[in-house]
Amino acid sequence: MHHVLRRLDLNLLPVFDAVFRHGSVRLAAIELNLSTSALSHALSRLRDFFKDPLFYREGHKMCPSVYACQLAPYIAETLSGLNRHLSPLQPFDPLTSDDCFRIAVTDYTAFCVFPGLMNALTNTAPKLSFELCHLPHNPALIELLAGEIDMALSFSEPDGMHHPDLEETDLFSDEFIVIANTRRSSLNLQDYLAAGHLVVTPWNEKQGLLDSHLARLGLKRRIAIRTPSMLSAPFIIAESELLMAIPSFVASKIKQAADVNLFKLPFPAPRFTVKIYSHKRSGKREPTEWIKTMMANSIMEKTYRFDD
Template identity: 65%
Template sequence: MMNIMHPSLRRLDLNLLPVFDAIYRHRSVRLAADELAMSTSALSHALSRLRITLNDPLFYREGHRMCPSVYATQLAPSVASVLNRLEQELTPQPEFEAASSTEHLQIAITDFTAFCIFPALMHKLQYEAPGLRFELRYLPHNPALTELLAGEVDLALGFSTPDDIRHPELEEIGWFEDEYVVISNTDRTQLTLKDYLAARHLVVTPWNEKQGVLDIQLEQMGYTRQIAIKTPSMLSAPFIVAESDLLMAIPRFAAEKLIPATKIKIFALPFAIPAFEVKIYSHKRSGKRGATRWLKAKLQTLATECSSGR
């Protein structure tokens, strides 16, 4: 025999529950009808249907008051609780208002994304969204798929690679594109491919990856380079380069921002490689859709400004 779910609810018109709750609170058909914007005759008809469905008189008229039955008195707290809970849960989400929002957003980042965009972002947000709060978390892997799907982070700013796997639950948009350059100490005067291959290198590996995109490209060309240091931190790397003979490949935007802070020179990368690209990843069913949508638009605007200002 088929198991019918919620047989009692299937017999009851749930629109009658607010009628019951209003009469119980006001002890008056007229006042309940006013609260529910119904006529007294329509409310009386609804009460009659409820009495039939529940097989109980529910309310007795004593003078001008509607007094609850024993069953109605027992039922009233549960009905009020259920209606309050549904009202809270079913209230439409308010539109995101940046100026007044106090949302707390968790964003997976790397050194590069934090260093290159968050100073400019926070400069703007102190005026446009002063209450918006962030928790920056290091991107554990690219593109933080597990964390986004689990709702542990709201956005991830990650590198695009040829091996990217697109997940149907994730949205991804191109955010920032740049060319690779090479930085060295200030003693170097030129950088040919021969010079590049003869030098020792520092390589940033945010996820302790075995091989970076430059090494894959060099391998396809039949070359290898001598890697002296691998480090997960991009921010310490330029200072190491400035005090050594090491070379480091880095996006141009980051290299140019680092020049005032350390003694380095910038050279063109002496072989062709696809552009460095960062994407913004988010979950399609994020619980903070308004905030993440607004922030993604703001990030894209900043990326455009950064590119055009160079």
């Protein structure tokens, strides 16, 4: 393996790159802090290895051969990549950092976190950017372990599974409440089970948290619509006889946007916890920890209270 590289002194590659960029042995030697004779000797070794002149003199300029022109972009890219990845990590400075974070979210978790976070970052980290992507499953374990995403925003019940390579940062606890059209003035368990339901399934799951809990109670509700997005759901509820269970964190905002009434869930159900999931060996360790702290600080827990 790497039989060619074993025969090549890799210290010669910066020599090739410098001569190609400067078109001059003298200027390349100055950049690399070598004498011109030492650089000329290194160039001779490169010519012997590649069996090609690589550079020829034309007046005062060293012009690359056809083969050198073919090699140059690959050598430059390789040296640049190695230099970038082998350089000591610079301390993270949020005021100047232009890092981009790739974060897996659902409609709900993005709604909870990003309004407050982006406001908080306006003056503290103005150059940071985010790429939000659909959370393919909960809690995007494969993508986190593969380094495809930096973090995932999701939620779990108290008895949820834990992976040893993932860090879980609790943001806040929430619970489900029910929304219905304004024609409904009360809601009991019998009404709830008799109605049709709209269920948001961000991972296209066959059974949601409440359906699993109802099954443990020996109960079942009728699902009329499953949708991966929360955006249209409140407006469907406002114009139909369907019910929808939503996290209380978003209830007051939804009530402002759609003509709906809110009710307590007519049966006991466990609360769930909204969490940040990240890999314990993330390449963006310091920036990730800083963003996680900012997320936690920017959350203002606003759950709907029926005594308001």
